[in-house]
Amino acid sequence: MSISTLRPPSGPAVADVPQRSAPWPMLLATVLIIVGATAFGMSNGLADGRFADPDAYSWGARAAELHTTGSWFDDTLDDVFPPTGLKQHWSRPFDVLLLVGGLMGAPAVGFERALFGWAVVLPIILGVTTAWVLWWGFADILDEAGRHAFGLLLALQPMILNGFMAGRSDHQALVGVATVLTLAVARRALMPSAGAYQRVTLGVLSAFGLWVGMEFAIVIAVIYLYLAVDWVRSGEPAASRAMTYSMTVAAATMVALLLENGPRGLFQRHLDELSIVFVAGAASMGVAAAGLRVFAARLVTRWQRAGALVAVTGLAGTVLVLWFPHILNGPLGTVDPLYGSTRLAAIAELQPLVGGQMPAISMLPPGLSLLPFAAYGVLVRRRQPPATRDGAPLRLLLIAAAFYLVLGVTQLRWLFALNLVLVVPAALGVQQLMRIASPRASSVHRGMVGIAAMAALWWVPPLFLTSTRLPPTCDMNHAVAALNDTGLVGSPPKRVMALADFGPEILFRTQHHVFSIPNHRPQTGYTATYDVMKSSDHSEARQRLERLDADLLLVCSDVRTQQLYGAGPGSLHTALVLGDAPAWLTELPVREGRPQFRLYRIER
Template structure:
């Protein structure tokens, strides 16, 4: 086998031995910690977090520690008086609250919050490294594992997006769950135990969010195909996966869901529609296992799973109709178009490339290169001896294909990218290139650089020249919201604490910062369960005076906040004019002292007069 030959060759290398592997692990961890050290100061002194979701998560944890109920996941200071219903899980809040409670024994509450936000992603990254290293070394050898560890440490997706200091949302937990599921498919060992491990990880992933549901479904399909092909232990794995998933998902649902909402169907969190799927998966796995002795031919197994799969789809299809289009299907069409056409993560890879070729290239290129290397490895491996590499290739291709649906779907392949890179690159390094031997060092160095550092290539003059030759325009910035970095710091926004708690209408991405750094309420936040929050934070600032006035009338906001000299879509918008100090009669500037934040008090009588005359 090609992989076996590479493993034997790798044993002669320093990093192909146990000692070298531990050195690679230590180096990977140090590289990661060195990168994160650049963020530590801003996090500890200013509680600066990567994005809105992290800020909202810490606000939720703080409210939970202050007495908000386990089942009450409404953010009551957002979109008052009803509040903003969040589809997040308390299962993530719980360990964060525990860490914060522990640190508060030694430091103040604010520092305890900052330390929690710092240590949580570090712990998760260490866990991720341990799993990647252990699985890759057991299946492909220490040398491939060493390559994989280094890739995880230096790839921007991991250090800058999934595991940076302050990353306390749930996506890094989901990536680890996906990694465990896929690893349980390729790891040797007792089939039932591996399947149960995968099923429990899949259930946890569904409990904290549904972003990985496609990966979990494909994992079941992979196990089913292996069962049909009579892969050793696959039937046991499939049974363990189905039973653990079907049993653990309802239990986690009961733990985190208010009994009053048990009968409510939701498309964006673990609820009745998803539980129907997991229950069907359990039944499918049990029937498959019980039929193992009576159906012993590949053709028979294929017919059985095809009939069961078709029957399951027919039975479930009517009940899943409301959820087939995803969570944005619940939004008004005009708002859905606004989100899908302007938020980067919602664009297809093609549209993203036309709008911002640099971001699109950095997103897609690594998975494309690793997929090509893995495909080459699979092609050169003897039939029947390529199972693990094929599984990795399936999930890398999933992420690549998913990006052409929505850019955020690239996460489907991210979990195994370091492992796939380590396996493919190690095999390419140790294989005989024969007549192309002379080009091997240059080609592999180029592939490694483009895979691990795609952003440098995307920002290079060479890439710009390629765009010019292709007649493609440079990056076009089209965001539905802006945040002046000078206005997003805690020391700047803390000046708002000098006024009594009130409701503030602010640009979309400023809302969670106001919640975190002040005691005020907000009317704009980028969460799909409150579609009016999108409009309040975008059209109110990017439109006309009448647009903002109507939003103020509807929200009953006390104040409007903008950032000095910020441009909201164009220079003539009401938000841009407010940022330049051009204030209509129904708003009154509030003196906050020096700083870029402009706060304006709503004059209710003047506002009504303006609306009546408009």
Template sequence: MTADETGRETRLFITILVLTMAMMVMKAVLAPAPPIDTLAVSDNDDIMRFLSVRALLEGQAWYDMTQYRMLPPAGLDLHWSRYVDAPIAALVWVAAQVVPMAQAEAFALVAWPTLLFLLLLLATGFAARRVFGTQAAIVSMIALALWPPTGLTYFGPARIDHHNVQILLTCVVLITLLLPGRPVRLGLAGGLAAAMSLAVGLEMLVTLALAGVVLLVQTVLRQPGKGWQLVVFALALSVGAVLLFVGQTPPVEWPVPKCDELSPPFLALAGVGALICIAAAVISAWMGSLGLRVVAVLGVTAIGLAVVYPLIAPCFGGPYGNLPAEVQALISTRITEARPALPPLLAGDEMAFRFVFPAAAAVMIATLVWGVRAMAKRDGVETTGRVAILLAFGWLGVIACQFQIRLVLMGAAAVPFLMGYAIAALLPGREGGGARAGRAVALAGTVALTLLSPTLFTLVRSQEAPSGPASGQASTTAAGSADASDCRTAELVRSLDAAPPGLVLTSSNFGPVLLLLTDHTALAGPYHRSAEAVANGALPFDGDETALRSALASTGADYLLLCREARYGDGSSFATELARTGEAPGLEPVEGPDPALILLRVTGDGAG
């Protein structure tokens, strides 16, 4: 390639990068609703994260992650990390030095996810250009903007939960596996990013383990420098995880094993993993036969896993393992993101389609392109190996989402790279002869199935039925109702402050937003650390009159909140009847809130 051609490609890459960044910034800044109103209809976890940030700014202790306005007086214990709260709080504090607090909060709600997206865009764009060329990099950046999980859902205004942080961190880990460079630096960067990801949340644990496996295989195969990178990666991960654990966990809880956050079982797993990696590097350096290296490394791995198994085995049931069976069932059926992907995908569910279909299509098409090009030797050995690494991560996400839709994020960092690789490989001029027409058809089909499929799906659905609330906009359904979420708007919820502050029993989906926009306290929320909070938000609303009145009595609720004309449970519940009639003995209608809501005061015999 001549200097002029290189210059033109560089200018084109920078132009697309700047335009994409500008587009995403403008989309965030010019959002039609105020950020706090966007947060009110966003994911419940984003709301609870924001409430944690507020509490931190108001003086709540660093180690105290309790939300005291849910299930008072003890409050709701959260398993989240202050390492995400801190930078958001810093943005609020800095902005509050020059503007009122409400505007400072609005600034942080827009700035934080937008900043994370810009960092992800820069990392993906420059890394893709380095390993696959300018055309693939341009497509990868466009893919980031068009694929809903990255371009809209997790990096949009008010999306301040930890998922976007984890996508960025796993992208850093993945890039350290793709880029050439000094092994020690790459291992250190990847290991520290992996440690921070574990401190933020455990959702990417398998993804990070896969990164270690990739380095382990490369080390056994004696690829240059990979042994050192593996050792440094493992040490940085294990030591970094310990330091971050100490920084966010109160000393009294250091010995306590927990399955939903970084704790002793996972620290032990990281430590044993580091020892396995060090042993593997030594074995690979000293043993001559590949077969002997493989057997020895497998043996060391088996011994290490056997040692750590007793510590990690109790967590095999996942974070919900210790909850009552009926609460586990509520989580698996009511939380949209916790459902397996295939049934809703086949049923045309919007969230499942927009999240899963483009990713699955990208992985499958990239696998086919990679296989054809590898057999035809059109890619070099390094490129073939890099795509194989990306495919491993991509397939992990596709397979994992068959258990829970949200687990597609395990492969989220690889999806834009795979789209860029596949589409760039099909661009005109890369092959000659009579295959040009076939290549054009394949290119059009790939673009439609990957980059454009979410938009095409939305257009088709808009022609079939009137538009409704975006699927997956909130992480839970409202006590199983068909339309109760229509009442969860900022204006309607704020109207509840017309009533004196009190303890409110409502469906899970209303608990967090009630805390965000009113002075009331809540008894229900979709958070697995409290079986009571999950059950309060569903079982009373699904059951008969006795179940609802018993819940009012046991919780000591001052109010019962319903969405007018909503359908709760299977439609035969007492709550559904109340939502239609708005009255019952011992439940006194409260004047003042918007008529779309029914707020009933519990009188002396209301909880009988």
């Protein structure tokens, strides 16, 4: 029997989908991702030999400190406002990735150079890995046209390339890999025919994703919503799957918590990092699922099952809040009020979709432009006979898309995940359109690829002009050169007071200490720097600096810094930018540039 005889009159069958065709779309997508991510990085600092983001330097500093101290359970950055240091909310998996690359290249070029080079290429590697994992997970529901669309939609999304740009080593890229891998496994593990070991695997992957970053909690919420819908539709089997999944997540999260923090991890209660709260949350969902399973036989209608679901999960949530009332404060927990109002509020990635600071052309098309294709693919697929469709993977992805779309409206950073989960349903929509236009004409498929490739020549280059680059800032290469000149500043380490955004790069590229780095947790050094720079009483500022034992002041005349500290007359920052420093400060030469740094030594 030929494959063509399996096609029903009402629509194409699953058997139409080629199962062993060469992955040419993904080979093309791989090349485009590498080129696009490299171009993004080059336009965001890499061309000057610098990382594309301050967080990349923070991660590099963490990996370097782990290499130096070997202190796994203590990830405090000791060089931030010493001797106090700063305990971030990040976790060890991404540290390990960076450390492995640095150690592998150390015999050839030294650890620091190897770490820098590895941190440049690692995001691209993770981007390509994400693409291939997504292909492995969902390509079986796409035909030739859909697979070509899949590859191009994945490789030409600016927000995806932004997340994987060269030189932006951040755990968000690893969260992307964990997200698509977990969803790919979930579509199989949550099927009625799946074995218990598959659900255990899903639970372990979910716990690992949660360990990588708290952003992954959204993926776990998506899986629970999928299970909730499944419970309402099918009853007891779905409750059994939910119970197995929940208990596995709880156990695996406990293991990860102990691996991250040792025994003291059992007393961690934060929401912005792995803690006992997430163990308790998963366990409570497992108990709730067990309760539903017990009463499943008495709940014969969908309305009864829905009511029981609301009651049981509401009870579990109430108990969790009674145990950990601080979870009502939100996922970030305690945010430094000054940092929240002065820096968090100004981060473009954290702005809402409408009314934010990011250019609309680089933000609106990626996720939202895929929605019509996704909706069309779903509607057409729903009209096919049940035997010719598999709605489970699509339902899982669209639940995820709904989550991320709501989040993306309020905060742009979630569009990265939205694009990833919309690629498959959007490609399915293109697939259906191609079948309607020309069911058998392979030339149309080639034409679609050609048109998309030509569009890429127009689409991708303008993105770099409207990407996430910040306004022109001071050249850190000049500042680092001055700070590393022992004849100028003396032998390190010195305590350097500078804008928090410059702190991570100073940590990574010099031997000096800094007062603060970008982080939402309360930082005494951030407040101290702000108070000194804003002070109009220079004598009072001097007293503060002496109490803080500061050695150097580094100021920048760029727009960001002036917006933070104010450009009005009277403040110490304004005086330093203008070169009108008080007598107890001596200006040290930094190579010229516009805007420029000014470096001052505090005389005692």
